[in-house]
Amino acid sequence: MKKINIIKISIITIMAIVLLLSIGKNLNLATNNNLLVKFINNVFGSEENNEKKISEPSTKVENKNADNLVSSRNEEDKNRASYSQNSNNEEKRMFEEISRGWYGTKVITQNDNIVSKYYKFTIHNTTTSKKLGDFNYCDDLGHVDKDGNTVDGYSYFIISATIECLEVDRYFGVLSLGNLYILAYNDTNRKMGQELLTANNDVPMNSKSAMMVKMKKGEKRDFNLVFLVEDKFINDKAVDFYLYINENGSAQGTNDKYKSLVKLDYRNTSSATDTNKDEKHIFNEISKQQYGIKVVTQNDVIETAYNRYTINKISTSKKLGDFNYSDDLGHVDKDGNAIDGYSYFIVNTSLECLDVDEVIGGFYLNTIDILVYKDTIQQTGYEMLSSNNDVPMSNKSAFKVKMKKGEKRDFNLVFLVEDKFINDKSVDFYLDINDRGVSPGSDDENKRIVKLDYVR
Numbered sequence: 001m002k003k004i005n006i007i008k009i010s011i012i013t014i015m016a017i018v019l020l021l022s023i024g025k026n027l028n029l030a031t032n033n034n035l036l037v038k039f040i041n042n043v044f045g046s047e048e049n050n051e052k053k054i055s056e057p058s059t060k061v062e063n064k065n066a067d068n069l070v071s072s073r074n075e076e077d078k079n080r081a082s083y084s085q086n087s088n089n090e091e092k093r094m095f096e097e098i099s100r101g102w103y104g105t106k107v108i109t110q111n112d113n114i115v116s117k118y119y120k121f122t123i124h125n126t127t128t129s130k131k132l133g134d135f136n137y138c139d140d141l142g143h144v145d146k147d148g149n150t151v152d153g154y155s156y157f158i159i160s161a162t163i164e165c166l167e168v169d170r171y172f173g174v175l176s177l178g179n180l181y182i183l184a185y186n187d188t189n190r191k192m193g194q195e196l197l198t199a200n201n202d203v204p205m206n207s208k209s210a211m212m213v214k215m216k217k218g219e220k221r222d223f224n225l226v227f228l229v230e231d232k233f234i235n236d237k238a239v240d241f242y243l244y245i246n247e248n249g250s251a252q253g254t255n256d257k258y259k260s261l262v263k264l265d266y267r268n269t270s271s272a273t274d275t276n277k278d279e280k281h282i283f284n285e286i287s288k289q290q291y292g293i294k295v296v297t298q299n300d301v302i303e304t305a306y307n308r309y310t311i312n313k314i315s316t317s318k319k320l321g322d323f324n325y326s327d328d329l330g331h332v333d334k335d336g337n338a339i340d341g342y343s344y345f346i347v348n349t350s351l352e353c354l355d356v357d358e359v360i361g362g363f364y365l366n367t368i369d370i371l372v373y374k375d376t377i378q379q380t381g382y383e384m385l386s387s388n389n390d391v392p393m394s395n396k397s398a399f400k401v402k403m404k405k406g407e408k409r410d411f412n413l414v415f416l417v418e419d420k421f422i423n424d425k426s427v428d429f430y431l432d433i434n435d436r437g438v439s440p441g442s443d444d445e446n447k448r449i450v451k452l453d454y455v456r
Contacts, residue, residue, distance in 0.1 A: 097188040098242070098261060107242070107261040116258040119175060119215075119247050120164040126241070126266045128155045128234055130455040135198050135224045143228050149455045150228065152313060153299065156197075157182060157229040159243060159264065162222050165215035178211035181244035182227040183261070192233060193244075198226045231299040231453065241266050285376035286430070286449065295430070295449045305446040306357050307435055310350040312410075314429075314454045316343045316422055323386050323412045331416050338416060344385075345370060345417040347431060347452065350410050353403035363435040366399035370415045371430040371449070379421065381432070386414040429454050 095107035108114065114121040132148030133156065143154040150156060159182075163175065177199050184191045199211065215221065225243075233239050243262040283295035296302060302309040320336030321344065331342040338344055357363060365384060372379040384399070403409060413431075421427050431450040 094185075094188055095263075098185060098190075101188070101190065102244075102261060103256055105244075105256050105259045105261050107263065109263050110243075110265055112262075114245070114260060114262055115166070116245065116247055116260065118165065118167050118169045118258075120166055121245060121262070122162040122164075123243070123262065123264065124160040124162070126160070126264050127158050128229075129158065130155055130453065132156075133158065133224065133226075135226050151455070153231050153311075153453070154228050155231055155234055157227040157234065157241070159225040159227075160222070161225055162220055163215075164220045165217055168215075168217055174212040174214050175247055176212055177223070177225070179246045180225060181246070182229060183242045183244055184229070184233045184239050185242060186236070186238050186240075191239060192230070194227050194229060196225055197228050199223050235297060235299045240264075282373075282376050283451075286373065286378075289376075289378065290371075290432070290449055293432075293447045293449050294445075295451065297451050298431075298453055300450075302433070302448055302450055303354065304433060304435055304448060306353065306355050306363060308352040308354055309433065309448075309450075310352075311347060311431070311450070311452065312350060313348040314452055315346050315348075316417075317346065318343055320344075321346065321412070321414075323414050341419050342416045343419055343422055345382075345415040345422065345429070347413040347415075348410065349413055350408060351403070352408045353405050356403075356405055357436060360436055362400050362402040364399055365401055365411065365413065365435070367434045367436070368413060369432040369434075370417065371432050372417075372421050373428050373430060374424075374426055379427065380418075382415045382417055384413055385416045428452075 099105055099107045110123040114123070130150050132144075135158075143150055143152045145151050165175070169175075177196055180196045181193055182196075183193045196211065213221070233241075241264045243260075243264060245260045245262060247258075287293060287295045298311040302311070318338045320332075323346075331338060331340045333339050368384050370382045370384075372381065401409075417429075421429075429452045431448075431452060433448045433450060436446070
């Protein structure tokens with residue numbers, strides 16, 4: 001019954017609308033402003049109009065966003081291109097300046113074609129190491145110990161390269177590896193130059209003649225070109241390294257068209273990048289654990305509010321050395337030698353007084369500790385045992401040191417450390433410098449935690 005009534009009402013409504021339209025037409029009311037047409041459009045066309053109202057602005061917004069995105073990408077591309085162009089211009093300027101300072105020798109990158117008259121060099125990667133690798137070494141040059149590991153703030157700088165003989169040098173007859181140099185530049189300022197130390201050639205390196213290599217035309221051989229370089233240059237991110245290729249040993253300034261200065265991609269190698277990222281992560285984690293104290297390497301600038309530290313050498317010993325000791329701390333015998341699975345861990349350090357602490361009247365060496373870490377997990381820590389200060393160590397006051405501003409002194413900072421950590425290659429040692437003796441968590445901006453380059 002209800003359906004029939006609805007149908008009737010609908011039919012009557014339609015008839016009424018048709019009738020009204022007819023009347024409106026006869027009365028000439030069908031204009032653009034016809035209220036009836038507007039009413040009909042509003043009633044029956046509302047859904048269509050709403051869809052149109054929604055779709056049109058939406059399309060405009062999408063198009064606008066797309067335009068903005070394209071514009072943004074274009075701007076990024078322009079900026080990237082501009083940065084690349086500026087970088088290329090800057091590198092070109094540096095290369096030209098370095099070339100002028102090096103007898104006009106051409107300066108190129110390691111990815112360029114490195115070809116001279118007789119040999120072609122292909123450089124694969126560059127690494128650094130404290131430990132003797134698969135290469136010969138010469139201990140009479142210094143900075144390496146009896147086992148061939150580096151000491152005194154030096155590291156092996158190793159260039160892995162393939163050398164191909166393009167033509168046999170009829171005059172010299174050999175490739176002279178001993179005439180290869182490594183140069184360190186900060187922008188265009190040369191900071192150091194170092195001759196090749198060794199390579200994995202067939203004979204031990206006991207003289208430069210051992211670096212003479214005979215090769216036939218078309219022959220290719222792989223070499224580790226090894227230099228001894230100071231860590232302060234290796235760790236300085238402002239420094240670039242260049243390989244000076246002078247294959248037959250001709251004097252500087254002569255025959256320069258066959259020589260090259262090759263800029264190395266040391267900072268961009270995956271091994272260097274991964275190592276830097278990993279070290280940064282470890283340092284951040286250790287800093288969080290140690291009240292936010294800044295963590296640095298021993299080759300960084302190590303300064304507190306009053307002192308500057310330079311770490312010269314790290315060694316271990318079972319025997320009492322040139323320092324005082326206290327037998328009441330245990331693990332030493334009556335003669336001062338280490339026992340019970342312990343050894344002396346000795347950090348030879350130079351201190352420069354930057355300013356005098358008027359409140360304390362000096363500084364306390366005994367507040368410096370050694371921390372032992374595996375990755376980011378602390379294993380243990382040790383207080384300083386002794387030092388080569390002026391008075392015997394009978395109590396902690398013996399470690400109070402007075403220095404004048406500008407004065408420099410050398411100290412052996414001595415700790416008793418368990419051999420199990422000294423012999424564990426997965427362990428790193430950190431020097432916790434708190435020279436004023438203030439409590440943990442206070443005055444932390446003037447403290448430092450220093451990763452030590454201890455090589456086993």
